[in-house]
Amino acid sequence: xxxxxxxxxxxxxxxxxxxxxxxxxxxxxxxxxxxxxxxxxxxxxxxxxxxxxxxxxxxxxxxxxxxxxxxxxxxxxxxxxxxxxxxxxxxxxxxxxxxxxxxxxxxxxxxxxxxxxxxxxxxxxxxxxxxxxxxxxxxxxxxxxxxxxxxxxxxxxxxxxxxxxxxxxxxxxxxxxxxxxxxxxxxxxxxxxxxxxxxxxxxxxxxxxxxxxxxxxxxxxxxxxxxxxxxxxxxxxxxxxxxxxxxxxxxxxxxxxxxxxxxxxxxxxxxxxxxxxxxxxxxxxxxxxxxxxxxxxxxxxxxxxxxxxxxxxxxxxxxxxxxxxxxxxxxxxxxxxxxxxxxxxxxxxxxxxxxxxxxxxxxxxxxxxxxxxxxxxxxxxxxxxxxxxxxxxxxxxxxxxxxxxxxxxxxx
Amino acid sequence: xxxxxxxxxxxxxxxxxxxxxxxxxxxxxxxxxxxxxxxxxxxxxxxxxxxxxxxxxxxxxxxxxxxxxxxxxxxxxxxxxxxxxxxxxxxxxxxxxxxxxxxxxxxxxxxxxxxxxxxxxxxxxxxxxxxxxxxxxxxxxxxxxxxxxxxxxxxxxxxxxxxxxxxxxxxxxxxxxxxxxxxxxxxxxxxxxxxxxxxxxxxxxxxxxxxxxxxxxxxxxxxxxxxxxxxxxxxxxxxxxxxxxxxxxxxxx
Numbered sequence: 001x002x003x004x005x006x007x008x009x010x011x012x013x014x015x016x017x018x019x020x021x022x023x024x025x026x027x028x029x030x031x032x033x034x035x036x037x038x039x040x041x042x043x044x045x046x047x048x049x050x051x052x053x054x055x056x057x058x059x060x061x062x063x064x065x066x067x068x069x070x071x072x073x074x075x076x077x078x079x080x081x082x083x084x085x086x087x088x089x090x091x092x093x094x095x096x097x098x099x100x101x102x103x104x105x106x107x108x109x110x111x112x113x114x115x116x117x118x119x120x121x122x123x124x125x126x127x128x129x130x131x132x133x134x135x136x137x138x139x140x141x142x143x144x145x146x147x148x149x150x151x152x153x154x155x156x157x158x159x160x161x162x163x164x165x166x167x168x169x170x171x172x173x174x175x176x177x178x179x180x181x182x183x184x185x186x187x188x189x190x191x192x193x194x195x196x197x198x199x200x201x202x203x204x205x206x207x208x209x210x211x212x213x214x215x216x217x218x219x220x221x222x223x224x225x226x227x228x229x230x231x232x233x234x235x236x237x238x239x240x241x242x243x244x245x246x247x248x249x250x251x252x253x254x255x256x257x258x259x260x261x262x263x264x265x266x267x268x269x270x271x272x273x274x275x276x277x278x279x280x281x282x283x284x285x286x287x288x289x290x291x292x293x294x295x296x297x298x299x300x301x302x303x304x305x306x307x308x309x310x311x312x313x314x315x316x317x318x319x320x321x322x323x324x325x326x327x328x329x330x331x332x333x334x335x336x337x338x339x340x341x342x343x344x345x346x347x348x349x350x351x352x353x354x355x356x357x358x359x360x361x362x363x364x365x366x367x368x369x370x371x372x373x374x375x376x377x378x379x380x381x382x383x384x385x386x387x388x389x390x391x392x393x394x395x396x397x398x399x400x401x402x403x404x405x406x407x408x409x410x411x412x
Numbered sequence: 413x414x415x416x417x418x419x420x421x422x423x424x425x426x427x428x429x430x431x432x433x434x435x436x437x438x439x440x441x442x443x444x445x446x447x448x449x450x451x452x453x454x455x456x457x458x459x460x461x462x463x464x465x466x467x468x469x470x471x472x473x474x475x476x477x478x479x480x481x482x483x484x485x486x487x488x489x490x491x492x493x494x495x496x497x498x499x500x501x502x503x504x505x506x507x508x509x510x511x512x513x514x515x516x517x518x519x520x521x522x523x524x525x526x527x528x529x530x531x532x533x534x535x536x537x538x539x540x541x542x543x544x545x546x547x548x549x550x551x552x553x554x555x556x557x558x559x560x561x562x563x564x565x566x567x568x569x570x571x572x573x574x575x576x577x578x579x580x581x582x583x584x585x586x587x588x589x590x591x592x593x594x595x596x597x598x599x600x601x602x603x604x605x606x607x608x609x610x611x612x613x614x615x616x617x618x619x620x621x622x623x624x625x626x627x628x629x630x631x632x633x634x635x636x637x638x639x640x641x642x643x644x645x646x647x648x649x650x651x652x653x654x655x656x657x658x659x660x661x662x663x664x665x
Contacts, residue, residue, distance in 0.1 A: 404492035
């Protein structure tokens with residue numbers, strides 16, 4: 001009995017593919033000709049500063065997700081393991097390093113003519129997500145003898161105090177001097193304000209797109225979101241991202257107006273907490289759709305909403321925006337945040353993905369699921385897996401778990 | 413011919429079929445190894461179970477890992493849902509079900525009205541599952557069905573510290589080398605399963621123990637009672653409660 005996919009396709013996807021291709025070809029050209037400087041940046045790193053300093057920005061985490069989605073990560077992880085990067089650490093890191101060691105990239109298949117990832121002039125990180133991003137960048141820093149600079153953000157942050165802001169903002173300002181030296185360009189505050197205004201606009205539009213899922217039926221699913229978040233991550237600070245999300249939002253608003261459901265005959269609404277299992281997105285999309293279940297919201301896709309950006313106060317507002325992220329915060333904050341999301345999106349259940357190699361994105365290990373279910377009465381399910389390493393995922397077991405969970409929710 | 417209903421549980425190791433009448437009473441049952449051809453074996457076990465039953469099967473519900481491979485079933489439900497139904501219909505009480513299957517272990521909580529409250533499956537590891545017992549039984553060259561009798565005569569038990577089935581086998585080897593009596597080793601193996609299960613969740617005052625390893629008065633049943641602190645109830649036929657639950661769904665849908 002084959003499961004029929006009943007997820008409605010998004011027309012704007014074609015435009016997204018075009019602008020993403022443009023992004024990668026531009027980077028490839030810059031890396032080949034050295035006419036423009038290239039910076040590598042962590043996904044919630046200091047992108048706006050880098051753009052304002054004239055760098056083209058490449059995001060290795062996006063490459064990591066591509067290695068996962070193309071199910072090639074497992075070919076590469078062992079190469080990183082051999083040189084001492086454990087199979088227990090971030091599988092974005094190990095698959096990306098492994099792919100480099102093997103001299104391959106899925107970008108070649110997606111974008112003919114591109115043969116390797118764009119070699120940078122500098123690598124800039126923010127440890128707001130985890131320490132692994134620094135280890136990851138440090139590997140390339142040593143390999144290519146390039147500067148690795150960045151921000152060490154405090155973690156398990158409760159209230160965002162002025163001391164936190166001063167600390168992170170100070171670290172951001174300290175990046176300017178080395179970046180001026182690397183880029184050969186003087187820092188221009190007005191340019192940073194311009195870039196930040198574009199990032200803010202992108203963020204507002206992306207949030208509006210995500211929140212179209214709060215209507216019943218939902219206009220968009222998590223599986224669409226994980227694809228369409230691409231420009232919010234890699235093109236923020238650019239006009240293309242703003243234009244793209246205007247297009248996407250218009251399409252989604254049209255769906256809302258006409259009560260067009262992303263998942264036909266939506267019956268159950270679920271919140272997804274944790275990383276996507278990139279190599280299983282298609283299967284999971286089909287599985288949830290066959291169960292008339294829409295995953296309406298996720299912590300993960302909400303993580304690129306930076307509402308605190310203020311072009312008139314760039315450094316402090318960036319410090320706030322990149323520190324007030326869910327992943328940086330205390331469990332108390334996370335529980336409050338998710339409770340609010342469950343209400344906003346009218347969730348019937350919560351699926352937690354305990355991602356073996358991504359502890360910071362696995363909020364299943366210190367009792368949050370149990371506490372939240374007790375507090376809200378909303379049932380939860382925990383599935384074991386990984387963001388990239390499918391050897392850590394049991395397809396059948398996950399399927400039975402999901403089906404049984406939805407069966408139970410549908411009976412309520 | 414009276415109306416009857418069938419529940420087919422295509423498990424990782426065995427396929428079970430239960431036929432019930434319109435009052436929910438079991439008319440007949442059959443069990444066969446699952447093998448490679450799920451549908452073919454399901455047909456065989458279905459024919460075996462219906463043979464001699466003077467009735468017409470009006471509804472068939474499939475469940476278990478192979479539930480979607482059975483084209484002649486009218487619909488399917490997960491084993492978690494069917495197990496809850498089967499156990500509740502037999503005992504009619506609030507309980508935590510512990511089902512040790514060939515491939516996984518499940519904990520299912522059922523409220524006093526028979527409503528399923530919550531469930532959990534083992535993590536991606538064989539510890540606490542039937543597969544663990546099968547693997548260890550194979551290593552020590554003793555059929556699974558003889559293990560309980562052997563463990564009954566133990567005077568002591570070994571402690572196995574590892575989660576991993578392969579590492580456990582190595583640990584056992586060390587005890588064999590040290591000439592520990594076999595019953596004490598087997599008792600330690602059962603203890604390891606009971607401990608893994610009890611670590612999965614908290615338990616109601618009553619536990620219903622199902623699956624091929626469940627047996628009234630068995631060493632493992634007693635250990636589960638010790639480890640969970642609960643009274644352990646074992647169904648009349650603990651291997652078919654899930655198929656029975658599926659048959660109930662077939663009748664009531």
